[in-house]
Amino acid sequence: SVYQKVEGEFVCRQLDLIRVKGKKEPIMIYEVLGEKGESFAFIQLFEAGLALYRDNDFVSAVKKFEEVLQIKSDDAPAKLLIARSQEYSKNPPPSDWGGVYDRRSK
Numbered sequence: 217s218v219y220q221k222v223e224g225e226f227v228c229r230q231l232d233l234i235r236v237k238g239k240k241e242p243i244m245i246y247e248v249l250g251e252k253g254e255s256f257a258f259i260q261l262f263e264a265g266l267a268l269y270r271d272n273d274f275v276s277a278v279k280k281f282e283e284v285l286q287i288k289s290d291d292a293p294a295k296l297l298i299a300r301s302q303e304y305s306k307n308p309p310p311s312d313w314g315g316v317y318d319r320r321s322k
Contacts, residue, residue, distance in 0.1 A: 218246075218248075219244075219246040219248075222248060224252075225251065225252060226248050226249070226250065226251055226252060227248075227249045227250050227251070227252060227254060227256055227259070228246045228247060228248050228249060229246065229247050229249060229256075229259050229262060229263070229293075230244060230245075230246055230263070230266065231245045231246060231247050231293050232244075232245050232266075232293075232297075232317055233245075233270075233314075233315050233316050233317065234316065234317045234318070235316050235317070235318045242314075242316040247293065257287055258283075258284045258287040258288045258291065258294075261280055261281075261283045261284045261287070262280070262281070262284050262291075262293070262294060264280045265277045265278075265279075265280030265281040265283075265284065265294070265297065266297070268280060269297060269300075269301055269315065270314075270315030272304075272308070272309075274301040274302070274304045274305040275301075275305060277297065277301045278298050278301045278302060278305075281294040281295075281297050281298045281301070282294075282298065285298075300317070
């Protein structure tokens with residue numbers, strides 16, 4: 217709901233689709249990066265990585281997220297999704313996961 221209120225004034229990026237403990241429906245989470253007009257060169261790379269991640273192409277997703285880190289070395293979401301993609305490469309999620317990360321705790 218916060219995203220819907222600020223999307224016209226601020227640059228936001230989609231971070232993840234998560235299902236929190238006790239909820240059935242997943243929610244999209246966003247990060248507010250800054251005011252409109254500011255440049256965030258890494259957003260397109262991050263979005264490309266996120267699309268690959270959701271398509272179960274974890275190896276390619278890692279490469280895109282690593283490109284994000286070349287531009288923004290402290291990007292915690294990219295680091296998290298690299299780790300998760302590497303884990304999913306070893307232990308794939310169920311075929312019906314749909315890109316949703318299930319949080320085990322609130």
